[in-house]
Amino acid sequence: xxxxxxxxxxxxxxxxxxxxxxxxxxxxxxxxxxxxxxxxxxxxxxxxxxxxxxxxxxxxxxxxxxxxxxxxxxxxxxxxxxxxxxxxxxxxxxxxxxxxxxxxxxxxxxxxxxxxxxxxxxxxxxxxxxxxxxxxxxxxxxxxxxxxxxxxxxxxxxxxxxxxxxxxxxxxxxxxxxxxxxxxxxxxxxxxxxxxxxxxxxxxxxxxxxxxxxxxxxxxxxxxxxxxxxxxxxxxxxxxxxxxxxxxxxxxxxxxxxxxxxxxxxxxxxxxxxxxxxxxxxxxxxxxxxxxxxxxxxxxxxxxxxxxxxxxxxxxxxxxxxxxxxxxxxxxxxxxxxxxxxxxxxxxxxxxxxxxxxxxxxxxxxxxxxxxxxxxxxxxxx
Numbered sequence: 001x002x003x004x005x006x007x008x009x010x011x012x013x014x015x016x017x018x019x020x021x022x023x024x025x026x027x028x029x030x031x032x033x034x035x036x037x038x039x040x041x042x043x044x045x046x047x048x049x050x051x052x053x054x055x056x057x058x059x060x061x062x063x064x065x066x067x068x069x070x071x072x073x074x075x076x077x078x079x080x081x082x083x084x085x086x087x088x089x090x091x092x093x094x095x096x097x098x099x100x101x102x103x104x105x106x107x108x109x110x111x112x113x114x115x116x117x118x119x120x121x122x123x124x125x126x127x128x129x130x131x132x133x134x135x136x137x138x139x140x141x142x143x144x145x146x147x148x149x150x151x152x153x154x155x156x157x158x159x160x161x162x163x164x165x166x167x168x169x170x171x172x173x174x175x176x177x178x179x180x181x182x183x184x185x186x187x188x189x190x191x192x193x194x195x196x197x198x199x200x201x202x203x204x205x206x207x208x209x210x211x212x213x214x215x216x217x218x219x220x221x222x223x224x225x226x227x228x229x230x231x232x233x234x235x236x237x238x239x240x241x242x243x244x245x246x247x248x249x250x251x252x253x254x255x256x257x258x259x260x261x262x263x264x265x266x267x268x269x270x271x272x273x274x275x276x277x278x279x280x281x282x283x284x285x286x287x288x289x290x291x292x293x294x295x296x297x298x299x300x301x302x303x304x305x306x307x308x309x310x311x312x313x314x315x316x317x318x319x320x321x322x323x324x325x326x327x328x329x330x331x332x333x334x335x336x337x338x339x340x341x342x343x344x345x346x347x348x349x350x351x352x353x354x355x356x357x358x359x360x361x362x363x364x365x366x367x368x369x370x371x372x373x374x375x376x377x378x379x380x381x382x
Contacts, residue, residue, distance in 0.1 A: 006032075025062045113154070118195065118351045135178065153169070204312070210300075259332045262355055273326070318361060
C-alpha cells in the first residue's frame with residue numbers, strides 16, 4: 001500500500017498548479033515504484049477526466065504506459081526517450097482472436113535487433129511465396145549474370161514494448177510493389193551491402209513467416225496487421241567473443257533456425273564497412289544513410305490468405321549503435337531446421353552475406369502506411 005499512497009500524495013503535491021508536465025510525471029511514476037499498488041493508484045487518477053485535462057500529452061502517455069505495463073526486471077527504462085516525446089500511447093483494445101487486452105499503439109522502448117541478409121538462389125520460388133500479393137521480389141544480378149532474390153532472417157529480443165517483453169524470429173524476402181518503377185526492381189551485386197541498398201531506396205520487407213513466444217503480440221500482428229505469426233520458443237546467448245547466438249523452435253518443438261550474429265566490430269571493420277557500403281550505394285544510385293533512423297515498408301499475409309493481396313504497414317526503428325558488416329556463411333553458422341518453414345526457407349537456397357545488429361534500439365509499428373510520417377528509409381553503417 002505504500003506505493004499506492006505515495007502516488008496519490010505526489011499527485012496532490014504536483015498538481016496544485018493545475019499543470020502536470022513530464023518532469024512531474026516522472027516523479028509520480030517513481031512514487032509508483034513499478035508495483036501493483038502504484039499502478040492501481042495511477043489507474044484511479046487517470047480515470048478522472050479532470051485529472052487527465054491537467055496533463056501534457058507526452059506526460060499522459062508516459063503515465064498510461066506505467067499504469068498498464070510493469071517495467072521488466074533488469075531492463076533500462078527508455079520510455080521517456082526523446083523518440084517517444086511525440087509518439088504517444090493512448091491505451092488498450094480487445095483482440096479478435098483470443099479476446100486479449102492489446103495496445104492501440106505498437107511502441108518499442110528497448111530492443112535488441114539482429115538481421116542476417118543474403119541471397120536466395122530460387123528466384124522463382126520466392127516469387128511463388130508472394131504470388132497474387134501485389135508484390136514481387138527485388139532481383140539481385142550477381143557478377144556471373146545469375147539473378148537471385150534477397151532474403152532475410154530477423155532475430156529480435158523486444159525487452160520492453162506496449163505488448164510487454166517478447167522474442168521473435170522472422171523469415172522475409174525483399175520486395176517491391178508490382179507497379180514500382182523498373183529501376184527499383186533490380187540491383188547489381190557489388191558487395192554484401194548491395195543487398196541493403198533496395199531497402200535504402202524504399203523496398204518492402206515481405207514477411208513470409210514470424211514466430212513469437214507471447215500470445216498478445218501474435219494477436220496484435222494477426223488481427224491488426226494481417227501477419228503470419230505463430231508461437232515459437234527461443235534462446236539468445238551473448239558471448240564474450242562479440243556474437244549473439246540464437247536458437248529457435250516452432251510450436252511443434254521442431255527446429256526452425258540457429259546461428260549467430262556479430263554484435264561488435266573489430267578495429268578497422270567499421271571503416272571498411274562504410275567504404276563497402278559507399279561503393280554499393282553509388283552503384284545502386286542510392287546514398288549511404290546519414291543517421292540511424294529507418295522506416296521500412298512491410299507487407300504480410302497469413303497462410304490462409306494465399307492468393308490474396310498482402311497487407312502493407314511500416315516499422316520504424318532507430319538502431320542507435322548499429323553494427324553492420326559483411327560476413328561469410330561460416331561466420332553466422334546458420335542452420336535451418338527440420339520444421340516445415342525451416343525446410344521451406346532452406347529450399348530457397350539462402351546464403352548469408354550481410355548482418356546488422358542493434359543492441360539498444362527503439363521504434364514503432366505503423367499499422368497504416370498512411371500514418372507513417374517519414375519517407376525515405378535511412379540506416380547508418382557503423
